Amino acid sequence: xxxxxxxxxxxxxxILLSFFNFILFILSAASLAPIISLxxxxxxxxxxxxxxxxxxxxxxxxxxFSQLTQFCYLTHLSLLLASSLGQILGILAxxxxxxxxxxxxxxxxxxxxxxxxxxxxxxxxxVMFVMQFGAIxxxxxxxxxxxxxxxxxxxxxxxTETKRRQIIARVQEDSIAESARIAEFKGxxxxxxxxxxxxxxxxxxxxxx
Numbered sequence: 364x365x366x367x368x369x370x371x372x373x374x375x376x377x378i379l380l381s382f383f384n385f386i387l388f389i390l391s392a393a394s395l396a397p398i399i400s401l402x403x404x405x406x407x408x409x410x411x412x413x414x415x416x417x418x419x420x421x422x423x424x425x426x427x428f429s430q431l432t433q434f435c436y437l438t439h440l441s442l443l444l445a446s447s448l449g450q451i452l453g454i455l456a457x458x459x460x461x462x463x464x465x466x467x468x469x470x471x472x473x474x475x476x477x478x479x480x481x482x483x484x485x486x487x488x489x490v491m492f493v494m495q496f497g498a499i500x501x502x503x504x505x506x507x508x509x510x511x512x513x514x515x516x517x518x519x520x521x522x523t524e525t526k527r528r529q530i531i532a533r534v535q536e537d538s539i540a541e542s543a544r545i546a547e548f549k550g551x552x553x554x555x556x557x558x559x560x561x562x563x564x565x566x567x568x569x570x571x572x
Contacts, residue, residue: 373508380501383494384426390491391420397484401470401477408456408467412484415449419491422446426498436506443499450492457485 394416398409405413422442425435457464461481470477 373505376501376505376508380426380498380505383498383501384423387419387423387426387491387494387498390487390494391416391423394419394484394487394491397480397487401468401472401480406467406469408464411449412453415446415453415488418442418449419446419495422495422498426502436502440499440502443495443502447492447495447499450488450495453488454485454492457481457488 395413398405398412398416402409422439425439425442461478465474465477465481468477468481470480472480
């Protein structure tokens with residue numbers, strides 16, 4: 364893939380991931396409201412849901428910073444997976460064991476109102492899970508894109524370095540060849556001077572005799 368296309372692809376994925384993280388950020392904050400509304404201070408079950416929401420909130424917050432996500436990829440992915448697991452367990456608990464969940468929340472509110480809040484929390488968790496799953500896929504795709512981009516830059520740097528070495532080697536060869544030509548020319552010039560000098564002396568000696 365060409366570097367420009369790769370960068371465009373990474374940019375699009377980054378924008379899409381930011382959108383997913385923004386929605387998750389809002390949903391994570393919103394998911395706290397039903398739990399807090401059911402009972403304050405929350406029960407142990409309520410605390411478990413708050414922890415899940417906080418993990419989702421943290422993973423979405425980290426996801427906003429692409430450079431941080433790039434260097435903390437495993438940490439970010441672990442947070443995403445942990446929050447997804449918590450969301451699945453929360454959905455199963457609220458959807459399949461609604462009455463038991465209501466009893467464990469120990470809400471002093473009207474039963475109908477408490478049931479509405481539990482179902483609202485379940486709905487929010489479902490939407491969060493879908494968005495979280497999308498964020499996981501996009502995060503993995505972004506990481507792969509970063510790896511390809513890095514490999515492309517590394518290959519480009521190696522190619523530039525190889526070309527630079529070839530140019531230096533060519534310049535050195537030309538310099539050596541030029542030095543050899545100059546030395547050869549000077550040698551011939553010196554030979555000519557010596558021949559002329561001794562030839563003139565011999566001619567003078569012969570004429571003197």
